[in-house]
Amino acid sequence: MNGATDSGVSVNGRSGAGGEAGAGAREGVGAALAVEAVSVSFGGVHALSGVSFEVPEGQVCGVIGPNGAGKTTLFDVISGLRRPTSGSVTMAGRDVTAVPAVRRARAGLRRTFQRTQVFGRLTVADNVLTAMEWRGGGGGLLADLAGLPSRRARERERRRRADEVLDLCGLTELRGAYAAALPVGQRRLVELARALADGPSLLLLDEPTSGLDAEQTARLGEVVRSLNTTTLLVEHDMSFVMEVCDRLVVLDLGKVIAVGTPAEVRDDPAVRAAYLG
Numbered sequence: 001m002n003g004a005t006d007s008g009v010s011v012n013g014r015s016g017a018g019g020e021a022g023a024g025a026r027e028g029v030g031a032a033l034a035v036e037a038v039s040v041s042f043g044g045v046h047a048l049s050g051v052s053f054e055v056p057e058g059q060v061c062g063v064i065g066p067n068g069a070g071k072t073t074l075f076d077v078i079s080g081l082r083r084p085t086s087g088s089v090t091m092a093g094r095d096v097t098a099v100p101a102v103r104r105a106r107a108g109l110r111r112t113f114q115r116t117q118v119f120g121r122l123t124v125a126d127n128v129l130t131a132m133e134w135r136g137g138g139g140g141l142l143a144d145l146a147g148l149p150s151r152r153a154r155e156r157e158r159r160r161r162a163d164e165v166l167d168l169c170g171l172t173e174l175r176g177a178y179a180a181a182l183p184v185g186q187r188r189l190v191e192l193a194r195a196l197a198d199g200p201s202l203l204l205l206d207e208p209t210s211g212l213d214a215e216q217t218a219r220l221g222e223v224v225r226s227l228n229t230t231t232l233l234v235e236h237d238m239s240f241v242m243e244v245c246d247r248l249v250v251l252d253l254g255k256v257i258a259v260g261t262p263a264e265v266r267d268d269p270a271v272r273a274a275y276l277g
């Protein structure tokens with residue numbers, strides 16, 4: 001399986017080995033995200049070495065690997081927080097390697113973090129509303145002050161969407177709570193709600209189940225599956241990964257050692273060796 005997959009994801013520039021989805025894995029065609037030969041070095045530490053894979057539109061792809069494998073560094077490169085030493089990142093066919101994080105966000109990339117990033121002094125509802133604020137409404141402050149009908153309609157629509165996302169993430173009853181007062185699992189759900197508010201085109205979730213109880217984890221799985229949004233997630237909870245992901249990319253010491261369906265990856269000897277040492 002190493003270096004090739006039965007579908008969907010291609011590795012190191014080679015497409016999947018066949019089957020109906022193999023056609024969908026033609027290089028660059030239908031790929032919402034393509035990572036090509038990405039390397040990142042920190043001095044003498046090779047955090048990523050020639051990492052390549054693609055994620056077709058709408059798929060949920062898990063990135064797994066032991067501690068220090070390079071997962072966070074990979075997310076930093078894809079989201080634009082770190083320029084790779086070499087290699088490229090393509091979103092929906094457009095090379096974004098040199099595009100700053102904020103412009104990738106404007107193009108629809110959303111990310112959650114291993115350490116949750118929420119506005120602690122805002123309520124849960126306001127955290128979600130702020131995530132939709134960047135678009136503005138046209139007319140600037142004057143339009144706000146004048147309370148134009150178009151502006152009021154826009155505000156109603158924002159609040160409707162916020163309610164929808166809060167409901168989806170199981171946060172409706174907490175909408176008035178300050179984010180800082182919540183336990184980490186609920187803060188993680190607030191971060192997810194913020195990421196979903198604007199209908200992302202590419203979602204990166206860094207350890208999304210961390211701090212969640214069993215019920216919240218199951219709900220999260222349902223939410224991720226229901227979105228039909230291209231999603232890349234780093235996760236240590238293997239039963240979650242196996243259930244939720246269409247494909248897995250396995251990193252070890254900065255290299256892709258396997259790509260495939262969860263079942264293929266589970267049975268791969270190289271993956272077992274990496275995990276069991």
Ligand SMILES: Nc1ncnc2c1ncn2[C@@H]1O[C@H](COP(=O)(O)OP(=O)(O)OP(=O)(O)O)[C@@H](O)[C@H]1O
Pocket residue numbers: 042045046047065066067068069070071072073074
């Ligand atoms: N800013 C940095 N400076 C130097 N080395 C770094 C830096 N960031 C990461 N590394 C090193 O790069 C390698 C990959 O780290 P990274 O955090 O990407 O791994 P990870 O798979 O996310 O690990 P974990 O599962 O523990 O979060 C590690 O050896 C790490 O020590």
